[in-house]
Amino acid sequence: MFEAAGEDAINLGLGQPDFPTPEHARQAAVDAIESGEADAYTSNMGTPALREAIAHKHERDEGFVVDTDQVIATAGGSEALHLVMEAHVDAGDEVLVPDPGFVSYEALTTLAGGESVSVPLRADLTLDPAAVEDRITDDTVAFVVNSPANPTGTVASESDIREFARIADEHDVVCISDEVYAQMLFEGDHYSPYEYADSDNVVVVNACSKTYSMTGWRLGWVVGGTDRIERMLRVHQYVQACASAPAQYAAEAALTGPQEPVAEMNAAFERRRDLVVDGLEDAGLECPRPAGAFYAMPEVPEGFVDEVIERGVVVVPGEAFGDNGAGHARISYATDEATLTEALEIIDDAARAVR
Numbered sequence: 001m002f003e004a005a006g007e008d009a010i011n012l013g014l015g016q017p018d019f020p021t022p023e024h025a026r027q028a029a030v031d032a033i034e035s036g037e038a039d040a041y042t043s044n045m046g047t048p049a050l051r052e053a054i055a056h057k058h059e060r061d062e063g064f065v066v067d068t069d070q071v072i073a074t075a076g077g078s079e080a081l082h083l084v085m086e087a088h089v090d091a092g093d094e095v096l097v098p099d100p101g102f103v104s105y106e107a108l109t110t111l112a113g114g115e116s117v118s119v120p121l122r123a124d125l126t127l128d129p130a131a132v133e134d135r136i137t138d139d140t141v142a143f144v145v146n147s148p149a150n151p152t153g154t155v156a157s158e159s160d161i162r163e164f165a166r167i168a169d170e171h172d173v174v175c176i177s178d179e180v181y182a183q184m185l186f187e188g189d190h191y192s193p194y195e196y197a198d199s200d201n202v203v204v205v206n207a208c209s210k211t212y213s214m215t216g217w218r219l220g221w222v223v224g225g226t227d228r229i230e231r232m233l234r235v236h237q238y239v240q241a242c243a244s245a246p247a248q249y250a251a252e253a254a255l256t257g258p259q260e261p262v263a264e265m266n267a268a269f270e271r272r273r274d275l276v277v278d279g280l281e282d283a284g285l286e287c288p289r290p291a292g293a294f295y296a297m298p299e300v301p302e303g304f305v306d307e308v309i310e311r312g313v314v315v316v317p318g319e320a321f322g323d324n325g326a327g328h329a330r331i332s333y334a335t336d337e338a339t340l341t342e343a344l345e346i347i348d349d350a351a352r353a354v355r
């Protein structure tokens with residue numbers, strides 16, 4: 001898609017914030033490098049100070065309590081997802097994934113030898129707990145919940161999240177709760193199934209990548225019951241040994257330092273969300289109002305994606321996120337308002353041209 005669009009294209013295809021990493025996080029890595037603290041392996045699970053910071057972050061931001069021995073620091077949310085899959089999925093096992101959904105869920109299930117089963121979303125692009133429950137079979141070992149979601153930007157309600165926790169408890173399957181966008185929320189609150197489950201069947205994946213605009217640092221983590229952590233640690237210690245030490249120091253500073261950069265980034269994303277949703281509406285493209293992350297997923301007419309790319313704006317066709325994404329496009333608004341305004345005019349022209 002990027003190549004098809006040419007060099008001067010406006011890229012609304014990227015899944016990463018366009019803000020700098022907070023200065024205090026960068027500086028912490030510089031200090032750790034200069035003092036030699038970051039020269040050696042850390043504990044496989046990550047430095048005690050980082051795991052303390054992660055535990056504290058969950059209490060501060062999401063209101064649930066975890067011990068430091070329930071946390072493994074990983075190479076981004078991507079490795080965290082990989083650990084969960086490798087530790088829980090065997091050949092023939094099924095994992096239920098939202099469709100459209102983040103591309104890694106299906107791929108990592110396949111890598112672990114399992115089979116992913118698509119769960120179509122509601123018309124408002126949220127994941128319906130009943131649709132998940134309906135698809136549970138004797139082979140199901142896990143289902144994925146991602147709120148706020150990529151590629152839709154939609155946020156699960158508290159009652160849906162309670163249902164996901166109940167399903168994990170009652171069916172004894174793992175709920176993989178991908179919460180990498182948990183703090184990128186414009187309306188309402190974030191709820192984690194971890195808070196509501198009675199069993200240890202919920203595993204949470206999170207990262208500094210999106211919240212602190214640290215995608216290049218590769219620092220995420222997984223939270224779960226100690227037995228599950230023990231299984232995931234066996235995978236982590238052989239595939240990764242430990243997360244990059246400089247990144248661990250940067251993440252600790254990001255999590256414990258001033259949180260204003262997060263609020264400023266979210267305020268900018270909210271303004272852009274409004275700009276994009278209004279612009280899409282003006283172009284006649286229906287789009288459930290995203291309440292988080294930095295994506296919108298409008299319904300688009302046949303031929304729209306090619307037309308808009310030919311006119312120099314890159315968007316991602318919905319089918320890249322699963323068969324049920326067909327007829328939609330993902331628009332990332334991780335770019336400045338002036339550029340978005342220019343892109344929206346082109347989107348308007350393209351939509352009219354193919355209608």
Ligand SMILES: Cc1ncc(COP(=O)(O)O)c(C=O)c1O
Binds near residue numbers: 207
């Ligand atoms: C829903 C979701 N989960 C996980 C990730 C992986 O993030 P990371 O960069 O921390 O590996 C992404 C990245 O786009 C994502 O959108």
